[in-house]
Amino acid sequence: MTSFDAPHPAAVWAEAISLDPLQVDCVTTIMLTILDNQCEMGLEEQIALMAIYGVMKHRDGIVLEKAVHQAIERAQLSNDQRITDEIHELRLYAERAIPRQIMRYFKRFLQESLYGF
Template sequence: MNYSIEHAARWAGQHLVDPVHIDCTTTVMLKILDGKCKMNEHDKVVIGCLYDVVKNRPGKLIGEEYHALIEQARTAMDEALAMFIYEKRLLAETMISRPVMKAYKAWLRDNGILCRPQDAEEA
């Protein structure tokens, strides 16, 4: 079951409080912006919504520099900025372990925020 974007925003307001989850949300947002994300379009919109809810909350490892970069990319993306975002996303992914990122995405799926892989074609 996937909830509406509005539900995802409410859910994020209540549940996305762990600084590690803030970092994961920011990193996935970077991956969406650099064009390397393989999520379906609905989930990309959901991540953007989650990010908007938590972008002013403190992360554990990822700071304001990344948020300013995301804001810039959302308003005026060009090829040079896309390459810079790609580099920053790779750096962010080295700071967050793969198991942590996988657990974060599974948590979102378990809570109905993101599609399960078998549901991706239906979204």
């Protein structure tokens, strides 16, 4: 196995941790923010989050449905304006559905947990 084949350390972390369904939705919301080009994280942090999402996308959330994950997958495969618009609308919905305080707490949890990745 080469270093290119090794999973991202954040993915290894995500495999080992137990997140509740709302936290899974928080990961999905951040992924929507990245795809909508509204994310304020640096590139390395975004790559780490995408690795975490790659693990979490198969886990059930409580607010966001499986259709959101299907839209994310389509957005990762295509640059179609309709998909871009759909991601934008899904991001706005997710940000309304998940209380800001919970998102802030989760982002702080991620930063503390992933410091150095």
